[in-house]
Amino acid sequence: MSHGTNKAQQIKEISGVNPLKCMKCGKCSATCPAFNEMDIKPHQFVSYVANGDIEALAESKSLWKCLSCFACVERCPRDVQPGRIIDAARQIVVRQRGGNYLTADEIPALLDEELPQQLLVSAYRRYKR
């Protein structure tokens, strides 16, 4: 089993998603509020996993642009849940040594007087292991 296939299997397990259910209608990308910021779009994410091409996903800036707003999950007519796939790819990255997208050292410079605690814990959960 090649490295890519192994990682693809991991993404399928963590996300619980079967990418082969996708009928490529593109609704997830059409509805994604972060679409313009993404290099690999939500519907492409699904294909990358189906094809086992995981290296590109791991390096994609899209991992850090997804807002977990669940618009793609809500509107997918096939219940593929692209948001779960993106999260699983993010998990694969942050679970590796040195893979965190946010570190504690960065926090003080990002704070302001009004910033709710909720923002810090949410960002930690999504960006950091």
Added chain:
Amino acid sequence: MKFSYYPGCTLRNKAKDLDAYARASAKALGFELEELEDWQCCGGVYPLGTDEIATKLSSVRAMAQARDKGQDLVTLCSACHHVLKRVNDDMQNVEDIRTRANNYMKLSTPYEGETKVLHFLEVIRDTIGFDELKKKVVNPLTGKKIGAYYGCLLLRPGKIMAFDDPENPKMLEDFIRALGATPVVYPYRNECCGGYISLKEPDMAKSMTDKIQESAEGFGAEMLITACPLCRYNLNKTENGLPVYYFTELLAEALGVKEEALK
């Protein structure tokens, strides 16, 4: 009428008023919020990974405690509500998560999703009723044009949150009407505010809240209401945007308990 209550981290800190107005309003409406003992932060976002168990346990503990007290569990913050409700769905329907969480917890009675998790607004709609709320209003907010901002977390995924129609909700509009004000329906009311992206990429979040604010103002709203501290924080980053209030502040005002709420 007594409910177990899970305030969450932000309501103990930057959003103390969201909590205080809710407690005073609940009292005026004839129900009590009994805060859970030793509750822990929900983590702010639902852990999507099917292999993530530890990050779901603070929710399980809260819901198990409410179950043991024989009470429904009420939340206020949209994020807490989202996380607890989805973890509860896992505990009901995903055998692997339920088994592993219970193996870890070793509760005297395993938790299997028995607790009903309700948002404060659901208590008003389903237990009190909007007609009854309207009768209890002493300071009707007549003439105020209010845009409801739902955001994402209360509504989606609709099948699990079961809060309202995720594409065309009306809960907050009914709420606004019951307070004597005029709801303003605008297209961006269930679009994302940017959520946690505002920590590292405030400009991206701002481009999103600018659109929401512009949409609401364009349709004639004079103010926005929300249930979520993070939505409020993000929406306030738009320069010269509409003022954003917690829905509980307007509720307390209409019920005539605003002053005593903050004492």
